[in-house]
Amino acid sequence: MKKILILHTGGTIAMAEAADGGVLPGEQNPLNAAHFDLAEADLTVENIFNIPSEHITPSHMLRLHDRLVGADQEFDGVVITHGTDTLEETSFFLDATLGLTIPVVMTGAMRSSNELGADGLYNFQTALRVALDEQSRQRGVLVVMNDEIHAARFVTKTHTTNVATFASPIAGPVGIVTKKKILYLYDLPAEKTYPVQSVAYNIPVIKAYAGMDGRLLKLLAETGINGIVIEALGAGNLGEDAARGVQALLAAAIPVVIVSRSLNGIAEPVYDYLGGGVQLEKDGAIFATVVNGQKARLKLLIGLDNQLSQAALTNFLHEF
Ligand code: ASP
Numbered sequence: 001m002k003k004i005l006i007l008h009t010g011g012t013i014a015m016a017e018a019a020d021g022g023v024l025p026g027e028q029n030p031l032n033a034a035h036f037d038l039a040e041a042d043l044t045v046e047n048i049f050n051i052p053s054e055h056i057t058p059s060h061m062l063r064l065h066d067r068l069v070g071a072d073q074e075f076d077g078v079v080i081t082h083g084t085d086t087l088e089e090t091s092f093f094l095d096a097t098l099g100l101t102i103p104v105v106m107t108g109a110m111r112s113s114n115e116l117g118a119d120g121l122y123n124f125q126t127a128l129r130v131a132l133d134e135q136s137r138q139r140g141v142l143v144v145m146n147d148e149i150h151a152a153r154f155v156t157k158t159h160t161t162n163v164a165t166f167a168s169p170i171a172g173p174v175g176i177v178t179k180k181k182i183l184y185l186y187d188l189p190a191e192k193t194y195p196v197q198s199v200a201y202n203i204p205v206i207k208a209y210a211g212m213d214g215r216l217l218k219l220l221a222e223t224g225i226n227g228i229v230i231e232a233l234g235a236g237n238l239g240e241d242a243a244r245g246v247q248a249l250l251a252a253a254i255p256v257v258i259v260s261r262s263l264n265g266i267a268e269p270v271y272d273y274l275g276g277g278v279q280l281e282k283d284g285a286i287f288a289t290v291v292n293g294q295k296a297r298l299k300l301l302i303g304l305d306n307q308l309s310q311a312a313l314t315n316f317l318h319e320f
Contacts, residue, residue, distance in 0.1 A: 002076040002132055003042045007064065008032070009090075010051040011083025013109035013120035023112045025050055030113040031081060036125050041132055044075070053083025053090075053108075058199035058301065061093040065196060068098055077103040077131035081124060084108040084157055084165060087143065091152035092295045095141035096302055099193035103136035106152075107144045110163045119146065119163045126177050133182045139174065140188065149175035151188055153320060156292055158263070169264040170290060192319065194306045201226040201301045205293040207261055208232045208242060217245025220254075227255040227300045230285075231293040236260055236267035236277040243275035247283055255304070256285040257317060259296045266290055286313065290320035 008014060014029040029050055048067065049060060064080065071078055078100075082090055091106045098104070107127035109120030127144040130136050141152040145166045154168035168174070175184040202225045206216065210233075220228060228249060232238050236258045238246065249256050258280055260267040266289050269277035281287060288296040296317070303313040 001042045002040060003044065003074065004128065004131055005071060005075040005078045006043055006045045007067065007078065007080045008045070008047045009049045009053070009056070009060070009064070009080065009082045011053045011081065011085075011087070011108050012112050013081050013083075013107070013124065014050060015052075015112040016114045017112050023115075025052065031120070031124060034121055034124060036128060038128060038132070041128065043128075051083075053086040056083070056086050056090060058093065058298070061090050061298075062196065062199050064090065065094060065097055068094065068100065068104070072100045072102045075102060077136070078105065079124070079127045079131050080104070080106045081120075081127075082106055082108050084110060084145075086294075088152070088156050088166075089294050089298060091141045091143050091155065092291075093196075093298050093302075095152035095191075095193075096299060097193055097196045098141070101138050103131045103133070103139070104141045105131045105136065105144050106141060110161060110165060117163075130175075130177065130182055135182060135184055139184075140191065142174070144177070147177045148173040149177065149182070149184070153188065153191070153290065156263075170266070189320070192316065194302050194316070196302055196305050198305055199301060201304050203227045203229065203297050203300055203304075205229045205231065205297050207293070208238055210239075212239055213241040214243070214245025214248065217242060218248045221245075221248040221252040225254060226304055227257065229257045229259060229288075229293050229296045229300060231261040232258050232267065232277075232280075233261060235265070235270045236280065236287055237271055238275040238280065240274045243280065243283075246280060246285055250284045255300060255313065256280075257296050257300050258285050258287050259291060259293050261293075286317050288317040
């Protein structure tokens with residue numbers, strides 16, 4: 001019999017629709033009443049939080065992390081239920097910091113527990129099936145929704161309300177779940193994980209746009225932030241004045257990480273003029289590979305907490 005740890009954190013999967021149509025959490029998480037006919041599983045359930053995922057902060061992620069350190073000594077797998085709005089961030093944080101060999105599977109729902117076509121119980125059961133499957137070991141943190149399995153490294157929420165919201169634009173799902181089978185489609189490249197002690201870092205994420213000037217960046221350079229992530233244009237480029245803002249940040253010894261605001265592809269230095277990626281990198285900005293802005297922010301946070309040198313931080317942000 002496999003021992004599975006279930007950590008409920010809240011989110012739509014734990015909410016219900018009220019008479020006026022508003023969706024909100026209740027006193028009890030409806031998932032606690034769920035019963036599955038899984039003879040091969042011994043489930044330990046902990047309601048670690050019951051909050052919407054917009055209220056999840058890195059401190060909550062750290063609490064989940066601390067609960068899971070060493071969980072592979074006691075359990076054969078973990079399922080975490082979570083709101084979908086920040087699920088990709090929590091999954092990425094745990095993936096980058098834990099390095100557990102047992103399956104760690106996160107899931108959520110787009111429709112609350114009493115809505116027509118509610119997807120929560122189904123996703124929860126699918127996540128349990130994935131966590132119970134031997135093939136799910138050593139794959140890092142997985143996100144299971146709508147019969148697809150995504151790697152925390154690649155997954156992102158792509159639709160505001162559709163049940164097929166989670167996608168991995170660069171890589172595609174790492175696996176699919178059918179009525180009878182769990183099929184993995186590819187293996188992930190090995191990744192480096194780092195421990196984490198503290199998450200008390202101020203790292204804003206700023207999105208670039210046509211006509212963006214450097215004012216906000218220059219102001220931020222004077223506020224004592226620990227780092228910044230810029231979702232730059234295309235392959236990782238900025239307008240001229242914004243590039244001067246980056247120079248001000250770097251002059252204040254604030255790490256600047258560049259990702260792309262595009263949904264697909266990776267940021268890399270291509271253009272060699274003021275604001276072009278080549279010059280941003282020459283000035284000292286670090287390009288992050290594969291990750292989007294919200295994940296790059298967590299990577300920078302983890303790198304800073306490990307006091308990585310500039311070279312090690314650059315490597316960490318380059319690898320995926
Ligand atoms: N607002 C909800 C949350 O993230 C959305 C969801 O769970 O689907 O908590």
